[in-house]
Amino acid sequence: MNESFWHSILQNVRDGVIVTDENLRVTFANQAALEKFGFSQAELECQSVLTLISQQKTEEALAYLQSLTSKDQPEELRHEFTLFGIKKDLSFFPMQIQVDRLVGEESPYLVIQVRDVYEPLNAQKIVSDQVQRLNAIRKVDTAITHGNNLSIIFDVVLNEMITLLEADAVSILRFNRREKRLEFAAERGFRTNALQYTHLRLGEGYAGKAALHHKVIYVEDLREHKTDFLRSPLFSSEGFVTYHAVPLVVKENVLGVIEVFHRRFFNPDIDWRNFLESLADQTAIALDNAQLFYGLQQANRELVEAYDETIDGWSRALDLRDHETEGHTQRVTQMTLRLAEILGLSGDALLHIRRGAMLHDIGKMGVPDRILLKPDRLTEEETLIMHQHPTFSFNMLYPIVYLRPALDIPYCHHEKWDGSGYPRGLKREEIPLAARIFAVVDVWDALRSDRPYRPAWPREQVIEYIRSLSGIHFDPAIVPVFLQMIESEEYRGG
Structure with missing residues (x-):
C-alpha cells in the first residue's frame, strides 16, 4: 500500500x-x-x-x-x-x-x-466559571441595593473585573454632563497615576469613541496605536498590550466608560465579552441610581434652603413692622439653639427648634397695629386680642406640612409650667420641650431689652426674676441649666 x-x-x-x-x-x-x-x-x-x-x-x-x-x-x-x-x-x-x-x-x-474533548473536560470549568460570574453580578447587585456609595460599588466592580476577567488593570471614567467630557473616577492595577488626570471629550480617544458611538472598542495591540494615549506621558511605562473600552449606557444616555487593560496579548472568547458587558451594565445602573439619588438630594437641599430663606424673610418682615423688637428673633433663636444643645437635643430636633424660634411671633401678623405698636400698657380687651397670636400662628403654619414639626414654639411658648399660660392652659410636661426651653430665653431677652413702656432690666434683676418663677412659669429642670449657661463667657456680657 x-x-x-x-x-x-x-x-x-x-x-x-x-x-x-x-x-x-x-x-x-x-x-x-x-x-x-x-x-x-x-x-x-x-x-x-x-x-x-x-x-x-x-x-x-x-x-x-x-x-x-x-x-x-x-x-x-x-x-x-x-x-x-x-x-x-x-x-x-x-x-x-x-x-x-x-x-x-x-x-x-x-x-x-x-x-x-470540550464537553467532558470543560464541563466542570464552564459551570465553575458561570457560577463565579453569577456571584460577581450578585455582589454588584447587593452593593447597589444597599446604598448609593459609588466608591464601595466601584471597589466591588473593579475587584471582580481584575479577578474574573484576568485583567491587569481597569479604570472607570464618568461622564461629566456639564463639561461634556469623560473624567477619571476609579482604577485598579495601574503602576502609575497614568490615567488619573483623564479629561476626554466625546469622540476623543478610544474611550471617547466608545462613549460617543455606544459601542465596545477592542484594540488587539496598543503598541501599534500609541497616539491614543498621549493624554498621559506615563502610559507607555505601563506596558499594556490589549485594550477594551465599554460604554456605560442607561436609556440611551452615556454615563461613563470602563477600560480594561492587559499587559499581554489577549483574545477573549464570547463568554468573557458577555461577562464584561454584564458588569458594565451593572455599573451603569449603579451610576444612574447614584445620579438620581444625588439629584434628589440636591433638589431637597435647594427646597429646604428656599423654605428657610422664606422663614428668614417672614422674620425680617416682623422686625420691620415692630422696630422696638428688632433683632429679638435672631437673638432668641441662637440662644435657644445653644440651650437645646446643652440639654442634649440634636439633628432634626434642632432644625425644627430653629424654624419654630424664627417664627415664634408670626401670629402677630394678625394683631392690629394699634395694639401691637401701642406705647402704653394694653387694656384687658387688647390683651385678649394679643393673647390670640399663638393661635394665629398655628392657623397660619399648620397648613404648611413642612413646618408642622416646628409648631411647638409658635403655638406653645406662652404656656406656663403651672397651667396658667395661654392659649390652651397646658401644664408641666404637657407643654412641648421646645416651647419650655424657648420660654425661658424669650423672657430673658424681652426683659433685657428696652421697650416703649419701660427700660431694660439689669442683668441680676432678670436672673432673680427667672429663678423666682422656676416651677411656676418655667420648667424647674431647665432654669438652672439656663442660668449656668448665661454665666458662661459666651453670655457674660449679655
Missing part, C-alpha cells in the same frame, strides 16, 4: 490524524487536524509535534512522546492522554490523543489521533 493511498484514507477520518517520523517531526496531517490547530499542511510539516502540546500539567505525555525516539522501545506501542493542544494563534483547546508507535519498512513512526 503506497503512502498517497493511505494519506487519502486518513483525509476522510473525522478525528484529526498527525503522522510523525521517529524524531517526532510532522510528516503528514489530515484536514481535520489542520483545522483543529489552524495550520496549513506546509506550515505544519517538519514541525516537532511537541510544539502542538501545552507543557502545563502534561509532563507524563511529553516524557512518553520523547521516549518513543529511543531505539530501546518495543517495536509497536499504544497510549492515550488527555491534555491541551496549542493552536497557531497560541490559544489552547482540550484534546484527547491516542499515540500509536508503528514500524515501517525503514524506521518507526508515530500515528497520533486527535479528538476534541
